Amino acid sequence: MAHHKHSYRVSVAWTGNKGSGTSGYRAYGRDFTVEASGKPSIPGSSDPAFLGDKARWNPEDLLLASASACHKLWYLHLCADAGIVVVAYVDEAEGTMVGGDQGHFTQIVLRPKVTIRAGDDLQRATQLHHEAHKQCFIANSLNFPILCEATFEFAAE
Template sequence: MAYGEHRYQVSVLWTGNRGTGTSGYREYGRDHTIRAGSKPDIPGSSDAAFLGDAARWNPEDLLVASASACHKLWYLHLCSDAGIAVMEYLDHAEGTMADSPHGGKITQIVLRPQVRIRAGDDRELAQRLHHAAHEQCYIANSVNFPIVCEAVIEFASN
């Protein structure tokens, strides 16, 4: 593992100018394109509740996805080290945002991974490794709200 400082660079290009810029709150689009090097573009917007395009990714979606993906990557790493073969992993993660006149904030993310492991592997250890993955997760260690994990571990069928 490479220890030290790592940098991540993205560009966010606003594409919502409808001709008059931000001349009024309802006069501009919230659409943008997120870019990072040669990776595929991510079409972004604000949540539809804030006049965005519901068909595009919003920052809240991306934050929940980041927490879920980071947890999953650490979990797979730890299971591999422990000799547990994860055969399937699907997370139905959900974030909650509280909105107020003074701004909003994410108050919680709940991860709900459904994990299938190789028959005969240590199911209890597989469950405990979710706690260890949470402890290692860079995203979970960077936010000021709880990330809860409600994992279900099952044995894969042969």
């Protein structure tokens, strides 16, 4: 099987200089902007525990969102191929990180609530979450477990 190489580019610009740069730990803001050509900017900061702005996306939020979105995109693709019609999908994902300066994620739990067309194969829809996990580029790149606790409902006819 041929492997395709995909490259991605972003610009992460620190915007937290309050006039004296990093002259002291509390002297600078943690704010940054993530940009990519032709896309809306993402306002970022560190987690509030590390003096960040809680109103901005932090790297931990973005990692969790990436894992959730990648799983969802693969799941929708696999359902479309299997003839299962997904009409709604909302994931309330949660990540756990431990440690301080040398912190790391220990796991992510995806909790997608999936609504499928009435009469579609619920067992197959459930099984496709396992296949989506195997295919997810983000999950395949991380060194900690990503669990999936999906729930389902059928769309009204």
